[in-house]
Amino acid sequence: MKILPIIMITASLAMALSVQAYQEVTSGGLETIRGIAKINETKSAEALKRVIKDKNPIQRNYVHQPPVVPHQTRGYRVNKDSNKCLTCHGWKYARETGATKISLTHFETRDGKTLSDVSPRRYFCSQCHVTQADAPELVDNLFKPVESLGND
Ligand code: HEC
Ligand code: HEC
Numbered sequence: 001m002k003i004l005p006i007i008m009i010t011a012s013l014a015m016a017l018s019v020q021a022y023q024e025v026t027s028g029g030l031e032t033i034r035g036i037a038k039i040n041e042t043k044s045a046e047a048l049k050r051v052i053k054d055k056n057p058i059q060r061n062y063v064h065q066p067p068v069v070p071h072q073t074r075g076y077r078v079n080k081d082s083n084k085c086l087t088c089h090g091w092k093y094a095r096e097t098g099a100t101k102i103s104l105t106h107f108e109t110r111d112g113k114t115l116s117d118v119s120p121r122r123y124f125c126s127q128c129h130v131t132q133a134d135a136p137e138l139v140d141n142l143f144k145p146v147e148s149l150g151n152d
Pocket of ligand 1: 058066070073087089098129
């Protein structure tokens with residue numbers, strides 16, 4: 001019965017080869033913003049950038065741009081029970097807090113109805129409004145903000 005050892009050797013060889021093939025999976029030459037990484041390898045994420053803290057409102061780049069957030073938002077909860085952002089940006093509080101009021105579009109439903117309070121589609125503020133960090137561009141680009149909004 002010499003056939004059994006032969007089968008075993010062949011099987012273990014095949015396994016070893018497939019493990020090697022797995023380890024050699026490459027990115028196919030593609031480079032992501034995180035650099036070249038093998039598909040089966042997880043690169044560690046970059047350290048979090050320091051978020052800009054309490055600046056005046058930042059110039060908008062184009063019409064209908066959701067303005068970017070000029071302050072930190074860590075710990076500002078938004079869930080079905082409460083919305084920290086609205087405690088300053090809601091019309092009820094804005095005068096007192098000095099925050100820009102949410103605009104009328106934030107009361108409109110997707111069917112164009114105007115509600116008496118913020119519309120569900122504008123409830124999760126950070127879906128559109130993002131904090132800023134002073135960081136180099138990830139990708140070179142030729143973007144220029146529109147002049148009509150006071151940009152040079
Ligand atoms: C404690 C009050 C307060 C809270 C809470 C708050 N903000 Fe603000 N926010 C301000 C003030 C005040 C400004 C005006 C800029 C300034 O003077 O710092 C501002 C500015 C902004 C702007 C820029 C508006 C513009 O006209 O350019 C955006 C966008 C914004 N906040 C979004 C948010 C979001 C999203 C949240 C919740 C994650 C939030 N804010 C929570 C007080 C607040
Ligand atoms: C679906 C995207 C979206 C969501 C969600 C959203 N916004 Fe906006 N926001 C915008 C856009 C786009 C603008 C600029 C045009 C406009 O006013 O509609 C804007 C404008 C603003 C402005 C400036 C208003 C002005 O008069 O110039 C403030 C302040 C603001 N949003 C706060 C908030 C807060 C607070 C929330 C959460 C309750 C929120 N937004 C949710 C898209 C969004």
